[in-house]
Amino acid sequence: MNDPIPSDEQLLGFFKAMADANRLKIIGLLTQSPRSVEELAALLDLRPSTVSHHLMVLSEAGLVNGRAQSYYNVYQMTSGALESMARRLLAQETLPQVAGSVDLNAYDRKVLADFLLPDGHLKTIPAQHKKREAILRHILKSFEPGVRYSEKQANEILERFHEDTATLRRELIAYKMLDRASGEYWRKTDTTEN
Amino acid sequence: MNDPIPSDEQLLGFFKAMADANRLKIIGLLTQSPRSVEELAALLDLRPSTVSHHLMVLSEAGLVNGRAQSYYNVYQMTSGALESMARRLLAQETLPQVAGSVDLNAYDRKVLADFLLPDGHLKTIPAQHKKREAILRHILKSFEPGVRYSEKQANEILERFHEDTATLRRELIAYKMLDRASGEYWRKTDTTEN
DNA sequence: AAATTAATTCGATGAATATCTAATTAATTT
DNA sequence: AAATTAATTAGATATTCATCGAATTAATTT
Incomplete structure (x- = not known):
């Protein structure tokens, strides 16, 4: 029930993953339904290699995951990942902790x-x-x-x-x-x- | 009570603002207490001009605001801004809508x-x-x-x-x-x- | 078996941006 | 009034990173 406080790297990775217009669109499309790399590339008017790169970033942030299906790679949202992050942001102890590594002296x-x-x-x-x-x-x-x-x-x-x-x-x-x-x-x- | 669905630009601006290690630290420090540019610069070991730039980004995203106090500029968190964003992320209709501008055909x-x-x-x-x-x-x-x-x-x-x-x-x-x-x-x- | 197709990886390129120094502005202290 | 101090702005530099094309891999169809 209680999400653990994310590490600084997790937090930063999450925000970096979301800080790109095309990745936001991918998130939006994948919340509607799972899709293959090829399909996303056509929808976003990008090369498959570019989409592949974006999906890698998103998956390293734990937001999406892909499964091989015949010779397609179909990606979908990792269920609950985004909600969990949002809830941790709301937790009062998360943000002050980000300053933890700062030398207050x-x-x-x-x-x-x-x-x-x-x-x-x-x-x-x-x-x-x-x-x-x-x-x-x-x-x-x-x-x-x-x-x-x-x-x-x-x-x-x-x-x-x-x-x-x-x-x-x-x-x-x-x-x-x-x-x-x-x-x-x-x-x-x-x-x-x- | 219900936060409006943020525009794509707002969402992207928010994530871009949070997608930097030093800005995250600034957020962390400001959730503890308001601070001047000079103080933040010393704590983060950055030049004041750099901190000024970061504060500009954060303030354009609506996350912080500054007030002149004698000849200091003291910045603080804009109350509720972050919570509001997190809550909008949790709203089920926000993300699918990001794909709105995508040509589904x-x-x-x-x-x-x-x-x-x-x-x-x-x-x-x-x-x-x-x-x-x-x-x-x-x-x-x-x-x-x-x-x-x-x-x-x-x-x-x-x-x-x-x-x-x-x-x-x-x-x-x-x-x-x-x-x-x-x-x-x-x-x-x-x-x-x- | 050969040809086709989807996906990933690698290298290169260009755009965005974090950071610094220097110059400027504005307020305060001496 | 002169000197000090905080902050911002502008310009320059360097780094990060989004994107593409080409090469490679793996699976599928003919």
Whole structure:
């Protein structure tokens, strides 16, 4: 009943198979009735070799299948293949998963590469939200979870990144990465960073 | 509730838009959250101009839309677009309709061109089912609906196609295109030919 | 056995298109 | 005001791929 989530290659193969006008017509014709290569070629005004190629693509995507019948090759829709694909597209978990192979830290790394000097100091503190956030996430790694730092200790760490330690402190609080009470600073526990 | 049947161009545009690995990744990322061109470019390791191009394709297919936010362009999924497409794919009437623009008589015409001499006579009577059928459908047009022909009259008509009138008569009966009783022949009424 | 026919495979060609760089535009920060 | 930044556009290049013709294979008809 539940279709498995298709792999990225399956998904891509499916869409590539459907992304051609003549292959769409073949699908349309085969949903009406099975047909031979020769017949499809006549109907679409294409060479049999071309139709053969299209049928190969469609069959590798699992959408059609052919059987030899005397010396004809008769192709038909693979029953349920298309419906199954459509249903998987509707499943909420399919699409987000396509981004699975994407390196979600790539953006942060790019920002770090743009703003960090070789010695680890910041060229500037980025003006833009997303980039400032990425930089602050990076700085936060220098604070051990569970440890409470005095303002002096905190400044010593922050100086390694930028002389304007006051701004860095304020921003770390604002972005809810650090907590402060009675002159002490500590890392919040709900961060998802390492 | 009922999505309209998409035009062939819409269908093709949709599949073409999805038929690229990087665009699939963009879709995957945007189903997680809206993102700017720059961010997508960093995540996919592509130039912003390339991402811009992909977003254009996706937006022309109606799948994503962008809004200017300060000087970023933030893109997001067009809500319901993908689901709507998937549901239309599931609709039984969508696919057969794709073949709508196909000339369904093209096959018969090809067979006629292959087997008819310029004067209308048959080179041979095709050995293969489908082709014999196509030829017989053609011959049948020379019989008026509602008229009863004697065997002699029938033969006069059939001779214009092939000397072996006995075979033609037999086959027309076998394929249920003509009926016979007490030495007379007439066209069956349930044929869909003109 | 020889000729015909359907289908596939292979190689070549041309069209579509993914990607990049460079130039341009528009908005923001300094 | 000048410099920076994000995005798009245009032009160039390279890759993918649809299509065809020719050669090959396999089955069928004569």
